[in-house]
Amino acid sequence: MAAIGMYLGQLLKFIYDFVGNYGVAIIIFTILIRIVLLPFYVQQMGTMKKMKEINPLVEDLKKKYAKDPQKLNEEMMKLYKEKNVNPMSGCLPMLLPLIILWPLFAMLRNYPAxxxxxxxxxxxxxxxxxxxxLPILSGVTTYISSAMIQTDNSQKSMNLIMSAFMIWITVSLPAGVGIYWVTSNIFQIAQQYFFLRPTESMKGESSNEGNNKNRKNS
Incomplete structure (x- = not known):
């Protein structure tokens, strides 16, 4: 871990030597780190996108089998299998980047320059x-990023708590870390917008489902 932090510090210094300002260097450094970690997040985003697509079906199952948890689990597993969705497949990509992120934060918190x-x-x-x-920007960007991937309104309160927590954390951190965090969040928002935006096929399916429901109701 210490070796990773040392190399990351050298990379930051290398960028600084070109731009001449550590604030700008942190922004460029953050973007480079996010690009390196992009393959991990792409897999995670793929899982999130699929989960978001089938969420209306999941909610229907929850209502239908609200009094039968065992049957609900069975039907959920069938749905995941039918739609080729593995909810756990997004966990590993979230854990692997920590190998870089932990020493990165340690390096930024104690960077002498x-x-x-x-x-x-x-x-x-x-x-x-x-x-x-920076703390306010950290909280706002954290909320926006979280709101983009929430699947139902019940997660809204958790997003608010997480955003408030990030404000509280960033208040006590060096400004250099705050710049990294805000830049990373903005990159995350752009990334999620690109990967999670509805495709034309998704829009068509949603429209068809809505029409089918209207026909049934009529």
């Missing part, structure tokens, strides 16, 4: 954001 580095309103990237701009 940040003490004399300034960026925009920040006089020192080693200090907390005195105006709480």
């Amino acid at each position: 940040f003490s004399t580095a300034s960026f925009l309103w920040l006089k020192s990237l080693a200090e907390k954001d005195p105006y709480f701009i």
Whole structure:
């Protein structure tokens, strides 16, 4: 882990030597890290997209078998098999990037050059954001990112709690880490927008399902 942190620090210094500002260097550094980790997130996004597609069917099953949990589980398994969805397949891609992310955060929190580095309103990237701009941006971008992948309204309160938690965490972190986190969140939002946007076939299926329901009701 320490070796990974050392190499990441060298990469950040390499970028800084080109751009001459550590704030800009962190932004570029973050984008590069996210690009490296992109294959892991692509698999995760694929699972999320499939889960979001079949969520209306899942909700129908929950209503239909609300009083029979065993039957509900059986029907859910059938649905997952029929739609070729494995809810657990997105877990491993989420865990593997931690091998990079843990030493990365440790490196950013203790990067010596940040003490004399300034960026925009920040006089020192080693200090907390005195105006709480980064914590607020961290919370807002975390909420947007989470809202994009929520499948029902019951998750909204959890998203709010997570966003508030990120604000609280970022308040106590060096500004350099805050810049990384906000940039990473913005990249995540763009990534999710690209990978989770409905395809034409999905729109067609949704329209057909809606028409079928209307016919049944009429």
